[in-house]
Amino acid sequence: MSSTELPGVRAAAAAVPTVSVVRAAEGEELRSVALPGLTLTVRRRPPERTGLPPALFVHGLGGSSQNWSALMPLLQDVVDGEALDLPGFGDSPPPDDGNYSVTGHARAVIRFLDAAERGPVHLFGNSLGGAVVTRVAAVRSDLVRTLTLVSPALPEIRVQRTAVPTGLLAVPGVVTLFARMTRDWSAEDRTRGVMALCYGDPARVSEAGFRAAVAEMEHRQGLPYFWDAMARSARGIVDAYTLGGQHGLWRQAERVLAPTQLVYGGRDQLVSYRMARRASAAFRDSRLLTLPDAGHVAMMEYPEAVAQAFRDLLDECGGS
Numbered sequence: 001m002s003s004t005e006l007p008g009v010r011a012a013a014a015a016v017p018t019v020s021v022v023r024a025a026e027g028e029e030l031r032s033v034a035l036p037g038l039t040l041t042v043r044r045r046p047p048e049r050t051g052l053p054p055a056l057f058v059h060g061l062g063g064s065s066q067n068w069s070a071l072m073p074l075l076q077d078v079v080d081g082e083a084l085d086l087p088g089f090g091d092s093p094p095p096d097d098g099n100y101s102v103t104g105h106a107r108a109v110i111r112f113l114d115a116a117e118r119g120p121v122h123l124f125g126n127s128l129g130g131a132v133v134t135r136v137a138a139v140r141s142d143l144v145r146t147l148t149l150v151s152p153a154l155p156e157i158r159v160q161r162t163a164v165p166t167g168l169l170a171v172p173g174v175v176t177l178f179a180r181m182t183r184d185w186s187a188e189d190r191t192r193g194v195m196a197l198c199y200g201d202p203a204r205v206s207e208a209g210f211r212a213a214v215a216e217m218e219h220r221q222g223l224p225y226f227w228d229a230m231a232r233s234a235r236g237i238v239d240a241y242t243l244g245g246q247h248g249l250w251r252q253a254e255r256v257l258a259p260t261q262l263v264y265g266g267r268d269q270l271v272s273y274r275m276a277r278r279a280s281a282a283f284r285d286s287r288l289l290t291l292p293d294a295g296h297v298a299m300m301e302y303p304e305a306v307a308q309a310f311r312d313l314l315d316e317c318g319g320s
Contacts, residue, residue, distance in 0.1 A: 149262050154278075155240070199295045261287055264288070
């Protein structure tokens, strides 16, 4: 048994009502899934027909399942798609054990897939979610049909200067200081700051998209645990970067058997564009899509291009 598998328990997923005001786009469904030690909010885009293979989408640091709302409808004719909120993010409460490491998040994904018996799935991950699903694919190949990674947070020797402030969230006390310094910032101010960091061109965001992001930011600011989840998850990424041996993320990337689609943005301020070449070499069965004008969240900026790359991958794999 790997270190990210459930320790001997295969729990049934129990659906409980969702009571928050998290936004669901037209055609989406939200539900909560209760598992021992954690509760996960899951966003579903019902497929166009029954019998389509399942897909699971995993967001990045500070994000939520809503980050996949632009991509999921473009794929509902080829997959039965679900996106989850990692513990402590979106509408998922913190895990009982307080474990926000990459391994802890990977364990949550594995527990959800095992309980729902949906595997193997087409697995998608962005940023932190990319690191998480890389670990899942490495230790539980039985759960993964294909792997699609959008700017995955894999270790870099020379981190971009623009990514340093995010990494500093891992330093004890920094989050408290930042929250105190920015307590007068509005949700609109914070949203514009996040978009300036994550998008290649924030002007591409529609007014409706901006308002939806502001509403989600307001929701986050009302959660008493949000900044703690951010700090601990950032610390988890930093810790994962320092791991060596078989638990190192690059070593685990080499162990991934699933056909892998890599997506990198040329204007990414958080994951360096130059890492695309290393990732292409590490994943044994990989293809690479580079989007020169995209930032860190290509599935939100250029969902059509990401969807087409996945469709091409699906065709290579026989359409299932």
